[in-house]
Amino acid sequence: DAGITQSPRHKVTETGTPVTLRCHQTENHRYMYWYRQDPGHGLRLIHYSYGVKDTDKGEVSDGYSVSRSKTEDFLLTLESATSSQTSVYFCAISESGSDTEAFFGQGTRLTVV
């Protein structure tokens, strides 16, 4: 498996609290992505990054922000968590964008109560 680590792997948090999920890679890949997976919805793109400090929104970006200050780290922040953000979050990386295969992390299961 590609060197991708997501942390934490599981988290329970209360509504209204900020939450940050971390994705760390050791592959030096340029592109990093955050997806959420919910039953019946498949994988939906939240945000992605095409380089340090270069990010763009995906299809479900409301309520989320991201930062990439180093090639190896991509952070996803829920500024004020809501129950609708309860989900499994996957980070993915790819070497040169969507025309190369994406490698996924193990996922973070987030529960907002």
Next chain:
Amino acid sequence: GQQVMQIPQYQHVQEGEDFTTYCNSSTTLSTIQWYKQRPGGHPVFLIQLVKSGEVKKQKRLTFQFGEAKKNSSLHITATQTTDVGTYFCAEVLQAGTALIFGKGTTLSVSS
């Protein structure tokens, strides 16, 4: 919203039967990728299709890209219990940007 539609959403087969999942788009696709996710696991890349009418095989799996590049299919011959999981197609949003996934087809296999 999502541009790729996958059907069926669920499929149950007896071991040894064939299985096919379809991915359809309203727009012409530049590239399509297929992934498999085992229960409790993460998506794993299977293949990428680029050319119109392209057919690729991986053992019992056959992948096709339509002539008009608006649809794709994954066919599994003689399913095994190890084929259980969810199969996703993913379209390239724009070259060099991000993948947009279909909702997936979940395959269950009984022995």
